Amino acid sequence: MMPLPRLDRLGVAFLIITIGAAALAPILALVVPHDSAFAMPPYVVALLGKYMCYAILAVALDLVWGYCGILSLGHSAFFALGGYAMGMYLMRQIGARGVYANPVLPDFMVFLNWKELPVAWWGFHSFAYASLMVMLVPGLLAFAFGWFAFRSRVTGVYLSIITQAMTYALKLAFFRNDFGFGGNNGLTDFKDILGFNVQSDATRAALFSLSALALALSYLISRAIVVSKYGKAVIAIRDAESRVRFLGYRVENYKLFIFVVSAVMAGVAGALYVPQVGIINPSEFDPGNSIEAVIWVAVGGRGTLVGAALGAVAVNFAKTYFTGVFPEYWLYALGGLFVLVTLFLPKGLIGLLNLRRPARPTPPTPTPTPSLAQQEEGAR
Amino acid sequence: MLSVEAIDLYYGAAQALRAVSLKAAIGRITCVLGRNGVGKSSLLRAIVGQQAIAAGSIRWMDEEISGLAPHLRARRGVGFVPQGREIFPLLTVRENLMTGYAAVSRDKRTIDDEIFSLFPVLAEMMGRRGGDLSGGQQQQLAIARALVTRPKLLVLDEPTEGIQPSIIRDIGNAIRYLRQRGGMAIVVVEQYFEWARDLADDYAVMDRGAVVLAGERKDMVESEVRRRLSV
Amino acid sequence: MSDETKPELTSSLLYLDGVSVSFDGYKALRGLSLALEPGEMRAIIGPNGAGKTTMMDVITGKTRPDEGEVYFEGRHDLTRLDEAEIAELGVGRKFQKPTVFENHTVNDNLLLAAKAPRSVFATLFGGAAAVERETIERILTTTRLTDQRGRLAGALSHGQKQWLEIGMLLAQDPKLLLVDEPVAGMTDAETAATAELLREIARNHSVVVVEHDMAFVRELGVKVTVLHEGSVLAEGSLDQVSADERVIEVYLGR
Amino acid sequence: MPLARLVAVLFFLCCTTVARADAVDDALAKFFDDKFPRTEQAINELAATGAANAPAILDALGDNRLLIDQADHIIVYKTTGDDLINAKTGEKLDGVDAGAFKKVRINNALRSAIEAAMGALTLANPDPQKRAGAAEAVFETRDASALKALEAQLSHESDPHVAELLRQARAAIVVLDSKTPTADRVAAVATLKARGDQDSQSLIDQVANQSDDPAVKAAALDAKAAIKAHLAWLSVLQNLIYGISAASVLLLAAIGLAITFGVMGVINMAHGEMVMLGAYTTFVVQSALPPSLLQWSLAVALPLAFLVSAIVGVAIERLVIRFLYGRPLETLLATWGVSLILQQAVRSLFGANNRQVSAPNFMSGSFDWAGLQITTGRLWIVALAILVFVALQLALRATPFGLRMRAVTQNRRMAAAMGISTGRIDMLAFALGSGVAGVAGVALSQIDNVSPNLGQGYIIDSFMVVVLGGVGNLWGTLLGATVLGVANKLLEPVIGAVLGKILLLVFIILFIQKRPRGLFALKGRAVEA
Amino acid sequence: AAHAEDTIKVGILHSLSGTMAISETTLKDVMLMLIDEQNKKGGLLGKKLEPVVVDPASNWPLFAEKARELISKDKVAVVFGCWTSVSRKSVLPVFKELDNILFYPVQYEGEESERNVFYTGAAPNQQAIPAVDYLMSADGGSVKRWVLEGTDYVYPRTTNKILEAYLKSKGVAPEDIMINYTPFGFSDWQTEVTKIKAFGSAGKKTAVVSTINGDANVPFYKELGNQGIKATDIPVVAFSVGEEELAGLDAKPLVGHLAAWNYFQTIDTPENKAEIEKWRAFTKNPKRTFNDPMEAHYIGFNMWVKAVEKAGTTDPDKVIDAMIGVAVPNLTGGIATMMPNHHITKPVYIGEIQSNGLINTVWQTPGTVVAQEWSPYLEGSRDLISDWRHPMNCGNFNVKTGKCGG
């Protein structure tokens, strides 16, 4: 058995909040009368649901970056692939209700004169198949990619850059109409999921609850992984990869496993995201999105899982808020936020929580004496 | 004249030095002895400015230097050979040596032949990258590099570590030569007791972050010191 | 692994023949040959830059030789295996410059090193077994790091890191130990203790020790190989080799 | 008896002018309708009169400088010096209000007509450059009516280059004319074959397809094969040149990053914005300089852009980055923030739109070099890239500053202990990297949009170049840029720009597997440290 | 609503940052001006209009989020916004779900007609096809050979598909059509332009139809200029290049290249002059340009005002019904009418770039053109029509099957 994670206080609080939110949201959104102060307006549900998905992505990224030192700039690819898999299911659910009323082909195929459904789309009318693909496609891509990269000992920025190249190439490919996934406009105009109208408040609330639960689950899995001996080995790999090899660990397998797990999580996040935002298109593959996800993790606190989730929610909330309140100046606010967090909260937002109770004699943290190895790690 | 007075030093919450005092006079060699982890390197880091002290004072040539940035101390003649060599791995041997130019005025920016007569192996390896050298070669390079800054206070942290016996002797002779040439105070941290004893004019023994014995070599009671060094 | 089935080529535990390594034209090893019998402890000395560390790099798979053979237990061609595979065969190494996992506690450093299945799933689903815990306890005592067990390894002093690394090597419990300058930065008393420890280990392991501390080597009381410019200069007891004119010339000094 | 001939010519000229004076009037009158078909007639008639002022009038028409006053029935043209000249009489009008006039409208069809007419009219121009231009125009329009003038000029053309062009123009006309004797047409084919460019190819193609004369056809087929082979060659070379040009842009964009990121280890996401600042500096310089100095604007902008970006770089370094050494990954977060701020700042200051940066004359247009088309602006950019590369390489390798910078990045603490003022070095290094990015911005302003998003377009590519080349090595950056640029341009014509880019990215991924530390990987223990 | 609010809120959903800010920022400013003017005229239904500006930051999911925020939280009566098709597609479900109104001001690929959206930009037949017609005519140079050059995304792909079918129906041989796509933000046009040049030197008159998007245009035109491709040799006609885009360019080498649009700043009508005056006064910049999507917003806003007045309420349902048939003057001397397909009638202008960077009309349709949102040149949409009047009330009625598609 996997050792049950002994949760720290923060982890418990996190689980209570996410699971609590999952349970409470439907009540607040559907049962509580709309004019009550406790009512959750539908657009808030949609918004929070989206944040949850981002938080899952952040946790996934923190798992590989925070604990294994793999700065993946390609996680947006896994996220988007999961999203596309779900989008394809939703597209096929539309059936004959599309504008051209074609029972099989999605609209964009009809007006581009496609005659039959491409092979890649087969099976997506089944939710089970689509759910499998949500995990399988990102997982396999991560596996294939990691298999080669880790075996070739590509590390540091070299790895970052090729993950970025991967997602960039996918973005361009999906952009092409010929590729068969709706080109730049992507997949949109979804009608229902498992028979429920995607736009109904109830479905929305359910999707939110699911996302919150998925976040809790991702956290639990990640946490179990990082506290296990495997997790210790992975941290050791982050700090001194070659030394771990001399102890007889197959570093490439260790990295591959965590990378694939993380990619699958990102895929699931993407799949939950799509029905909630109602569109998936190639811009989700954008390398900039990956960088932004990295930033959520950094803002929240790298290598803390909870911090990553917190960062994702905080940054996206800031974005939502600022773009609405000062549409012309919000970039200053967001940019400033990033700068200030780095300067004053080296441990991220999560560091704030620890600041408040310094009483407990903490083991002396090694003062940042940047050994060259660390610097190299950063620079390479 | 270096005079360290009652300094405290912390790593985070852990105290590594407690009211440590040390004097090192020009023209003399001061050896600091002590077991692992008692704070010898911490003391040296405090002197060269790599670690800030929490209390006490460090005076060099009648000037308080404890507030100065490391590079300013270097420019005041403090040369440092750190434990673990800390060679610039991607710079060639020559370039490693030339980094010392930053501490001296333009007219003194040369590498004296003296250095190569002390460490002939370096002359053969001028074009090789510092990081490629063997451990012992790096140690020699580290000492040579400190000498390029023409220090008046030379601070060496375990300079014999990883060095072949004949060169250990050479290094000892080199240090003696430097003392004898005059104008230089030398502080050596060392574990190799005999070698240190033969070299020292003054000595200090540390234990648990404090100086427990100190004095001139001629007054040293060897058994007492050895007791402090044993496990 | 196909290697397993190969007939043993030699009875030696470790067998190096004609190994050469060059870096950008500089020959660090020139036809080095060496054989180590099972259960043997060997001290290796030699001038700085003689190629001692490079030799260990070759044995542990970090550096690939340009030519020559390296066999372990007579059948494993180490030149074809990677670091992890070699380590798993039972070759452990302590580095010249102590390298420990700075963000792990002393305890976890030992835990990671401790002999146990190394596969992803084994580490993922198996906790620290009782045996491991016991081993760790014992090693902490041996290395006098019990007090430090909860501290991060990055906060240790240089010498403490040396000890920790020796401890990790012990925990790994390999068939062959490669120990590069174990007593550098230790006091005389600690040096003696280390020698004692290594002699102890050598009862049921093979050990290769590289050191410049002649007192230490004397205390080990084993056969000594002197390397010079990438090949063997002399071999024999410490007294024999220290009497060798060439060894005095290049290494010991007069 | 040259004198007699001169007299004869003069007589001829003056008489024709006189004789056709009303023809000119008729032609000019047609302009007043300001209807495209009428204007076209006017052009053709005017050209046919061969009147002395016809070129000036047509030139003005093509430039929108031909003005009419329908009420008073006056037609004038404006000279480039803003004088108004009566088109009919040729006299200068003083004190006339230009506002009363209306421009004669033209469209592309008319522009072609003007071009053709001008070709014939300027064939005899005393300026050889104009004559060459006219010959080219005739070549392109294949205006048979120009044949006479062409042959007349050819008979006494002194400039060999112009003569060649005239021959080619003549060949272009006669080669398709079945009334021309076979030998003449075969010779024309040969002339075109010697010219050997796209235009000759398509002409010869036509000849090969249409000609019923077997001798001409055979010659054409032979020439066709020869030109095809020649052009295939040229196109490879041409793509190579494009590749080098693309590489120079990549190099310029990336080389500053090679310092801030490659050498200093700062993951500088604001690098693109430093480039952008350079481009905006160019814009500001151009708007501030009087038009007469526009030729010098880039020369002024280069050092200024360097300064502006360097100063902003120093500010970033002092205010943010210096607290982050040893935490390289966090520089990513902070500089991303800085990049957002800078983009928005520029947007607030200059607006979201593209700003116009014009090219000085010596940088615009292109020239032909042994059949290869070389764009002048691009050539300058290649030169600038090389210059910047060499200068940086020197700064890093041959100055104490370079040495100290490398020492600081390799071991900050030890560098300080050696007496190096690490703060100062960091600041200067960052200033240098940023400044170079600013210089790149000046170059990019010539070929790309000057907009707040300018930098974003280059940041990903820049990182790829630096990493592909091998972090910390300027030669690597050079090679990385060259490989990417050239590969891209060789792939593009074969599989298209989009697929080409995808393929290139896949190539990068595969390549890094082979060389996990880039093209110019440092080897040995030094790196593994 | 139970209690009357004292203002009518108008949502403005245009990117003010990110890649699309270049194009969209001015649209936000135009809306602010139009609202300001309306308020000066006394507002609407006796209430003041209040603009609510948000920044969707060129990020498509953010568009949907912001649309939802505008409608649910700010309770706007109408939204003017979007530029790219994908942003429109992204917000579409939101408008349908929350039953609100979007005015979309940019030319697009068609193949859409929604109850909640009013399309004030051109459909392909209001822009692309007339442009090609013009080039095929004697005036336009009797073009025989075509390069369809576009950015690789849906609008160019669809437009080119329609054009290809159209050209073939006009007897153009397949080998005389070259279709070429480049990535978004493409900036190194050397090879592409050479390709065009080679294609154009085959002896037949060749033209380029450009659906190149946004940022890629400036480098494209710079390269055209550098390689000396003159409009007299190979004219380039573009659908998304106006004075605004040309502002970033040196126009000299581009003289004679064409733009096909439904509005040009140079069109000489009193309304146009007056509007430009106001715009320049509002932005305090005497050189600000005015372009086609801005005119579309001008028309759309006026139509909305009129429909609200007609319906006597801002309730979206009522306004949607009142919109059809509303006619307002456009800026070029004609009348724009909202048709039952939720598209408006537009004149088509072909203009040539002048050396001063302005565009002069060289050709125009005799009257206005009705949009064909479902292209007759595409197989799937050939049989569809849309009519949002009762009783049909359908955006995609299939005349063959007699059913409302979706």
Ligand SMILES: Nc1ncnc2c1ncn2[C@@H]1O[C@H](COP(=O)(O)OP(=O)(O)OP(=O)(O)O)[C@@H](O)[C@H]1O
């Ligand atoms: N960077 C650091 N962070 C936290 N604690 C440290 C750090 N460096 C040293 N220490 C602690 O400070 C104490 C003194 O260390 P120091 O390096 O000065 O010892 P030392 O006498 O030089 O030992 P050695 O002989 O092993 O080099 C030790 O307990 C060590 O664990």
Ligand SMILES: Nc1ncnc2c1ncn2[C@@H]1O[C@H](COP(=O)(O)OP(=O)(O)OP(=O)(O)O)[C@@H](O)[C@H]1O
């Ligand atoms: N990657 C490399 N590139 C160039 N030279 C190298 C490289 N690695 C080792 N060398 C050289 O090879 C020689 C042998 O080095 P090695 O480290 O094996 O010596 P050593 O015997 O361990 O010395 P020490 O006792 O000083 O540790 C040295 O001269 C060293 O400079």
Ligand SMILES: [Mg+2]
């Ligand atoms: Mg020490």
Ligand SMILES: [Mg+2]
């Ligand atoms: Mg060694």
